[in-house]
Amino acid sequence: MIKINDALLGPLIQEAKKSIRLRKNYNFHEKMDDPVQRLLNALEPDTYVRPHRHRDPDKDEIFFILRGRMVFIEFDEEGQITDHVLLDPLAGSFGCEVKAGKWHCLISLDSGSVAYEVKEGPFSPIQESDFAPWSPDNDSEEIHQYKNHLLKEVGLVYGDSFNK
Numbered sequence: 001m002i003k004i005n006d007a008l009l010g011p012l013i014q015e016a017k018k019s020i021r022l023r024k025n026y027n028f029h030e031k032m033d034d035p036v037q038r039l040l041n042a043l044e045p046d047t048y049v050r051p052h053r054h055r056d057p058d059k060d061e062i063f064f065i066l067r068g069r070m071v072f073i074e075f076d077e078e079g080q081i082t083d084h085v086l087l088d089p090l091a092g093s094f095g096c097e098v099k100a101g102k103w104h105c106l107i108s109l110d111s112g113s114v115a116y117e118v119k120e121g122p123f124s125p126i127q128e129s130d131f132a133p134w135s136p137d138n139d140s141e142e143i144h145q146y147k148n149h150l151l152k153e154v155g156l157v158y159g160d161s162f163n164k
Helices: 006-018 143-153
Strands: 021-027 036-043 061-067 072-073 081-087 095-098 103-106 113-120
Touching: 006 021, 006 036, 006 072, 006 113, 036 103, 061 072, 081 095, 081 113, 103 143
Parallel strands: none
Antiparallel strands: 021 036, 036 113, 061 095, 061 113, 072 081, 072 103
């Protein structure tokens, strides 16, 4: 039995904080070709999960927030926000499901945030064509400005904490 508790999350969060990308996964699935991929995603606020979609092959995704807060954002083909949810277990907002092919991103709002993700396998890396062309790439200096824009669009603002 793998127990999802502080003993598992604590070291994962510390690894995310030390990572160049400021995130760290913990895979529950044993092989990358398992039919169901189950993993923890520890994300720090300064990481960038570029808007993307899963088309090849199509994969629905389910996210549950375990610790901290994140905002999950969906977009249309032109990059306009179509929906979002503030994932905050203390506020009773625990998760969401995104359909295959839908543009989306995840933004961590609090240090130490961890989500549980479930999606169909096998693992397949995101193809360059499935990263949103209207979003900054991973090496861009515009990432911080873009994330701030998205947060403002969904009604979240910087301060001592994010407010909705």
